[in-house]
Amino acid sequence: MEKLEALRRLFPGQVDLSESERLRHGKDEGYPEEGEVLAVVYPESVADVQKALRFAREEGLAVIPFGAGTSLEGHLYPVQEAISLDFSRMNRLLEVRPEDFLCVVEPGLTRKALNEALKGTGLFFPVDPGADATLGGMAATNASGTTTVRYGGMRANVLALQVVLANGEVLELGRGVRKTSAGYDLKDLFIGSEGTLGIITRLTLRLHPLPEHIHTLRVFFPRVEEAAEASYKVMASGLPVARLELLDELALRALNRYLQAGFPERPALFLEFHSSTREALEAESALALEIMREAGALKVEAAKTEEERRRQWEARHQAYWALVHLFPGHRFVITDVAVPLSRLPEMVRYAQGLLEEMGLTGNILGHVGDGNFHTLVPILPQDYPKAEAYAEALVRKALELGGTCTAEHGVGLRKKKYLPLEHGAALELMRKLKDLLDPEGLLNPGKVLDTPPSSRYS
Incomplete structure (x- = not known):
């Protein structure tokens, strides 16, 4: 195919046309259908992203950004002829500023790799969706996870973005500060936009001090309803919970078979508290236990060592794969x-x-x-x-x-059909924003909003 040969010449050593990779980049973890992109391009710089977008515009191709492929709602499925931009080669930690509690990263760096690189600084990046997703992908979907209840999701932890628009223009959005009131908040517009408004090429992230004292609990209940009621009571108490996770009986049965975890096979809450002093931690844990027992807890187990705490949260993150194997x-x-x-x-x-x-x-x-x-x-x-x-x-x-x-x-x-129910008339404004920033429907078309009839790719 002539256009693919032209793409190869444009990106020597950066294009994969193998069937296995084209298929891998056309599916995610949850959407029932699997597609196949036309080609996979591995950009290594912002200039490469601009060059790929220019090629796509000239050839009438859609562009789908790709991080780690861990999304669940069909974000990566190509509804039309598309190239995939895989950011795994743009994976550098560009800067760490411990005195300002921030770092600057490229979009292909994963959250685990970032926290590994931060060892020794006394800081960590808290957003933990379970999967070892890329930070660019996490921002594009506004990811959150087990620690969101204490530290917030991606929107709360991204200070600034560099974004390339469909026309190749590079925008610098936000600032490396905790607060700003300067103009419209365009940075947050791109967080959660799922690659439909622009392509994220750099992120400035907020970092947090590692907690000095951690207490981790597993609390088991007769039914999942009691566990849910207990979770509400803990939150209503005002306790500084860092993690509060519900696992039902089926999840624990799956984990016991998959990891030989040895958990009681009852609905459970997994909790964690991060505190600045041992005294505060003990008081908070005692109050949490009292609330749990009043809510009908059958059994309470505490993680006694760092290794046991790590195994508990690793089990929570492995729950999906345990169910797959079950x-x-x-x-x-x-x-x-x-x-x-x-x-x-x-x-x-x-x-x-x-x-x-x-x-x-x-x-x-x-x-x-x-x-x-x-x-x-x-x-x-x-x-x-x-x-x-x-x-x-x-x-x-x-x-x-x-x-x-x-x-x-x-x-x-999968969830486009619910947006009119949730957003009403505001949905039309979203369509206008999409049309303003991506008038040709180039960027991840068909996701979030239907591709407009006026698009040249419809």
Whole structure:
């Protein structure tokens, strides 16, 4: 194909046309369909990104940014002929400024690699979605995770961005300061935009001091509803919780088989407190235990060593893969919703009851300290319509309770249909912003918003 040969000449040693890589870059972890991009390009600089965008404009190709491929809602599926920009070669830690509690990174650096590089500084980057995602991808989806209840998600921890627009223009958005009131907040517009408005090529990130004292608990309950009620009571108490995670009985059964974890197979809350003094930590832990027992806790276990604490959170992060191994040959319909904290117990009860009512096996798992949880329903192909109907019912219930259709997975392809219900007339403004910044529909078309009929690629 002539255009692909031209692409190779433009990027010597930076283009992969193998079928395996074109397929790998056309799918993510959760969307049921798999696509195939036309080519994979590995930019090594901002100039490379500009050059790739110019080529795409001239050849009538879409461009899909690629980090680690860990997204879940169809962000990477090509709805039309597209090239994938894989940022794994733009993975440098450019600057660390401990005195200002910040660092500057390229988008392909992963969160684990960043924290490894920060060892010895007394600082860490807290956003922890579980997967070892790239920091550019995490910003593009406004990722969060287990520590969000204490430290916030990506939007709270990105101070500045460098972004390349579809026309090749480079924007510097935000400043390396904690506060600014200078003009419209364009930086936050691009966080969570899923690669549809611009391509992130540099991030300035907020860093946090490593906690001096940490206390980690596992608390087991007779039913998932009691665990959800206890999570709300802990949050309502004002305790400085750093992590508050719900795992149901199915998740713990899967983890015991996958990791030989030895957990009681009961619904559980995994909690962690970060405190500045030992006295404060002991007082906070005692109050948390009192709340848990009043909420009906059956058993409380404390992580006694750093290694045990590490294993506990590694188990939480491995819950998805443990479930995959528990259901070989199955795919998963995965959804996430969030509701106001006071409505969380009601939402969890609804999710659990609906699984039983519809005759589905499913898992409830999530960052309940934020009012956010996920459901994972293992299916064979013939069960997909029923599982998708379950996911849709959950979203509609969350919206009815004043919540959102997605707290951290993003919209992608699967959740576009819920945006009118959630945003109403504001959706038209989103379309106008997309048309302003990407008038030709070049950037990750079809995601978040439908590609407009006026697009040359429609």
